[in-house]
Amino acid sequence: xxxxxxxxxxxxxxxxxxxxxxxxxxxxxxxxxxxxxxxxxxxxxxxxxxxxxxxxxxxxxxxxxxxxxxxxxxxxxxxxxxxxxxxxxxxxxxxxxxxxxxxxxxxxxxxxxxxxxxxxxxxxxxxxxxxxxxxxxxxxxxxxxxxxxxxxxxxxxxxxxxxxxxxxxxxxxxxxxxxxxxxxxxxxxxxxxxxxxxxxx
Numbered sequence: 156x157x158x159x160x161x162x163x164x165x166x167x168x169x170x171x172x173x174x175x176x177x178x179x180x181x182x183x184x185x186x187x188x189x190x191x192x193x194x195x196x197x198x199x200x201x202x203x204x205x206x207x208x209x210x211x212x213x214x215x216x217x218x219x220x221x222x223x224x225x226x227x228x229x230x231x232x233x234x235x236x237x238x239x240x241x242x243x244x245x246x247x248x249x250x251x252x253x254x255x256x257x258x259x260x261x262x263x264x265x266x267x268x269x270x271x272x273x274x275x276x277x278x279x280x281x282x283x284x285x286x287x288x289x290x291x292x293x294x295x296x297x298x299x300x301x302x303x304x305x306x307x308x309x310x311x312x313x314x315x316x317x318x319x320x321x322x323x324x325x326x327x328x329x330x331x332x333x334x335x336x337x338x339x340x341x342x343x344x345x346x347x348x349x350x351x352x353x354x355x356x
Contacts, residue, residue, distance in 0.1 A: 181255035193258035
């Protein structure tokens with residue numbers, strides 16, 4: 156098994172949150188606690204080290220007690236910028252990413268991703284959850300690529316990909332050996348992209 160101490164976790168909190176009116180999403184609270192802190196508390200026991208990727212309100216994130224790194228790419232270019240920043244700072248063999256707005260992900264998330272990565276000799280392991288089919292059709296499994304475990308030596312590939320102006324996670328992961336890890340509890344991966352979704356959380 157991949158030892159948890161060889162895995163660094165990153166909370167991705169660097170987005171613009173345009174669907175939430177531009178607020179700093181990671182600092183929005185659920186039951187009085189910032190979502191980024193809830194995510195941090197859930198991820199920390201599952202990995203050896205943790206960092207936060209944020210571009211605003213750095214002091215507030217630093218008060219959570221872990222290193223905070225802004226995007227090394229300018230202009231809020233999306234989650235892959237957070238991947239790049241974290242990989243640049245990662246000192247372990249593996250990196251796992253989670254978004255700041257989905258604080259109820261499973262306690263065994265990293266263990267399951269790591270087991271699949273090793274078993275399949277993959278470079279990237281991604282969460283997949285079931286969604287209702289269109290027009291009453293069969294449910295379908297869809298990946299949740301912001302929940303992924305990757306080998307840290309993929310940094311050069313990702314830098315080349317993003318330097319060419321590419322921004323889609325799926326397009327980058329498709330270049331590598333990937334394994335999907337199916338989680339039955341789709342509700343554990345429900346995030347808050349809007350104020351209404353935040354209130355439901």
